[in-house]
Amino acid sequence: MNLSERDRKALLYLAGALLLAAVIYFWPAGGAETAAGASNDTEVLEKRLTKARALLMQVPDKQALLKQAQADLSVREKGMLVADTAAQAQAQLFQILRRVGRAQGPPIEVRANEIGQARVFGDDYGEVSVSVSFECGIEQLVNLLADLGAQPELLATTEIRISQANGTQKVIPVRLAISGIVPRKLIPEKKGLAF
Numbered sequence: 001m002n003l004s005e006r007d008r009k010a011l012l013y014l015a016g017a018l019l020l021a022a023v024i025y026f027w028p029a030g031g032a033e034t035a036a037g038a039s040n041d042t043e044v045l046e047k048r049l050t051k052a053r054a055l056l057m058q059v060p061d062k063q064a065l066l067k068q069a070q071a072d073l074s075v076r077e078k079g080m081l082v083a084d085t086a087a088q089a090q091a092q093l094f095q096i097l098r099r100v101g102r103a104q105g106p107p108i109e110v111r112a113n114e115i116g117q118a119r120v121f122g123d124d125y126g127e128v129s130v131s132v133s134f135e136c137g138i139e140q141l142v143n144l145l146a147d148l149g150a151q152p153e154l155l156a157t158t159e160i161r162i163s164q165a166n167g168t169q170k171v172i173p174v175r176l177a178i179s180g181i182v183p184r185k186l187i188p189e190k191k192g193l194a195f
Contacts, residue, residue: 006124007070025052079154081128081180086118089182090128096155097132097178100147108136108144116177118187126187129158131177135166141174154181 003011026048083089094113101108116129136144141162148155159177166173 003070022052079152079181080125081153081182083182083186086126086128086182086186086188087115089180089186090115090118090130093128093130093155093178093180094132096151096153096180097130097148097176100151101134101144103147104136104140104144106140108134108140110134116179118182120184120187121181124184126182126184127179128182128186129177129179131159131175133173133175135171135173137170138172141172144176148178155179 081089081092083092094110094115098110101110110132112133114131116131118126118128121127145157148157156179157176158179159175161175163173165171
């Protein structure tokens with residue numbers, strides 16, 4: 001099983017925290033003991049042992065939950081745009097738009113595009129966006145948006161601008177901006193101001 005760098009770090013921190021908790025929990029108390037204190041200490045140690053065994057019994061369940069969460073995450077991340085750079089991911093996003101537009105009946109021809117700036121999306125992901133312009137009928141626009149939502153990639157419409165219909169054919173000019181999710185490593189780090 002391949003673990004990401006973040007998961008490995010989390011497991012190392014978890015192991016360290018468990019070790020520290022065990023040391024603190026089982027640290028012997030100093031001082032002189034009497035016969036009554038010894039029996040009292042035995043009871044305390046037996047309770048601690050019982051608690052430790054109960055915690056130990058929970059470890060397989062927690063490992064199973066961790067494996068399930070990792071499997072769910074890998075299924076959800078399958079829809080991320082896979083590319084070597086943010087610009088390539090944006091080009092892939094534009095190609096998806098063109099492919100879906102051409103699949104409409106009659107085809108929608110994307111005329112212009114504008115590449116948005118790649119930005120951070122949460123702690124572990126990035127977001128790339130593309131804006132396109134085209135003309136189509138209102139039913140074609142509705143079908144295009146439905147088909148974009150059915151794509152396996154993680155896409156979202158971020159902006160729709162619909163202008164007034166032109167001519168007697170009821171064709172409307174549309175500007176559509178969509179975004180896709182990419183791995184965080186594709187987003188360039190912001191540098192501080194240098195004086």
